[in-house]
Amino acid sequence: MTEVMIDLETLSTETNAAILTIGAIKFKRNTPIPSDLKDCDTFYRRITLQSCKTLGLHLSKETELWWSEQSYDARYEAFEHPDRVSLKKALNDMTIWLRGAKHIWSHGDDFDCVILGNAYNRCGLKVPWKFWNTRDTRTIYDLANITMTDLPQDNSHHALHDCHRQITGVHKSLEILNL
Numbered sequence: 001m002t003e004v005m006i007d008l009e010t011l012s013t014e015t016n017a018a019i020l021t022i023g024a025i026k027f028k029r030n031t032p033i034p035s036d037l038k039d040c041d042t043f044y045r046r047i048t049l050q051s052c053k054t055l056g057l058h059l060s061k062e063t064e065l066w067w068s069e070q071s072y073d074a075r076y077e078a079f080e081h082p083d084r085v086s087l088k089k090a091l092n093d094m095t096i097w098l099r100g101a102k103h104i105w106s107h108g109d110d111f112d113c114v115i116l117g118n119a120y121n122r123c124g125l126k127v128p129w130k131f132w133n134t135r136d137t138r139t140i141y142d143l144a145n146i147t148m149t150d151l152p153q154d155n156s157h158h159a160l161h162d163c164h165r166q167i168t169g170v171h172k173s174l175e176i177l178n179l
Helices: 049-056 061-068 072-080 088-095 112-122 137-144 159-176
Strands: 003-010 018-029 041-046 103-106 134-136
Touching: 003 072, 003 112, 003 159, 018 072, 018 088, 018 112, 018 159, 041 072, 041 088, 041 159, 049 088, 088 112, 103 112, 103 159, 134 137, 137 159
Parallel strands: 003 103, 103 134
Antiparallel strands: 003 018, 018 041
């Protein structure tokens, strides 16, 4: 599988945002994704907030307030779950997991990939994809006339579940567009 969907949960909307979780799923563009995450090739890491602070990544009071309004499960996963690694460890692990990936997808062309690229740079690591290999779900959804409300809404703001939902949207879009 050469396609990868990534999703981040962050503590800011700036391009140098502190990262709370990283999720990614490998998929095939024209093959439906399994409905159960256990049957998918996934990458998931919860990040220690201190490792982001040490790197000088941005934290936003507005985003903290937004998080306080999210579900208990989303907040627990983003902030409290004890299984966490440093950002640099997560990015090293992700680089290994991404081997063989051709296209890196995210929901928007100016958030997840940009923030991850900046995080790689801050950690002194090489970004494991070329900028011309990124893809954007929002564009294909727009072309297919799909809105986020057309997609499953369960487990919002959990990076892996968001990836799964976004891949479902890509497949629906390709079907509508006859591609």
